[in-house]
Amino acid sequence: MLAFEEIVATHGPMVLRVCRAALGPVDAEDAWSETFLAALRAYPTADVENVEAWLVTIAHRRAIDVRRRRARDALPVATLPERPTAPYDAHAHDELYAALAALPAKQRLTVAYHHLGGLPHREVAALLGGTEEAARRAAADGVRALRARLLTPTGATS
């Protein structure tokens, strides 16, 4: 039986990348924490054959919750609430976050779940709705848009 710590150590970075791409640097940390807390509560589950896919699916639901909470909290308040400070390594890539935020939601999430979370297009489609082909297209379009925005100006990539 795998100790839960092994799952956190192995997949923690992946889940944070997924949450960062889906939500941005600050909300990503709430989503990460809630994902692993929910996973811990459910562990061990009977049918986890693919731990990564299991975690990405939980992260997707937690991300929806975090986004809803933000939207609700933002409505009645006239002044901007104090946001917790994001860590320096998350702030170091503001251009990338701006580029992700500029993507249509479907592209942003397919990029997060497929390219960063390793979820097959078929499972991404099951999570987000729509067909497998549409998920594949959205992921490809999303990556193309990110590359165009982030890599073209300097012209060179390593």
Place this chain on the structure above:
Amino acid sequence: MTTPAPLSLLDPDDATLRRLHDRLERDAHLDGLLDLAYTTVPTPVGELLLVSSAEGLLRVAFDLEDHGAVLTGLAARVGPRVLRSDGRLADATRQVEEYFAGRRRSFDLALDLRLVSGFRLDVVRHLREIGYGSTESYAEVAAATGRPAAVRAVGTACGHNPLPVVVPCHRVVRSDGTSGGYLGGPAAKDLLLSLERSAA
């Protein structure tokens, strides 16, 4: 699948992951979700693994035993909701460090003895009464637990002591004065015995 170039910038650094792990430890503890918490402590006999349940210290393991294998076994036997948590084990860590510095003669820790039962539990209970710096032979321990013929079973019980160092099975030696076998290897046993001789 390959990660597209700009997205590799989302890789978290170690400080961020540590901070998130701390938060997970706190939340998991507050929600009462953890079966076990663990930490490791560097000592003169190598890195010791300390594992605790809600009831108390459950397991101490030497490097020789393979910490990963020990944790996997405990996950199956006790429960798989296991997290590293230096904070949960801070008191045990401090006492182990004091012991190896020669500044502590007995451990004041709640123990979870669920891993031992029957005769082995009798032996473990007796071991806790062997004082710092003194030793008993396997035969003496057998006699003290009311089964003088069970000398080999005492040896087996010591060899399966789930809490070495804290429950001092190293204080049980051969009748001829040589130290005898030990979970952490003979060198570790000699080191503990000479530590206690010089600090006693």
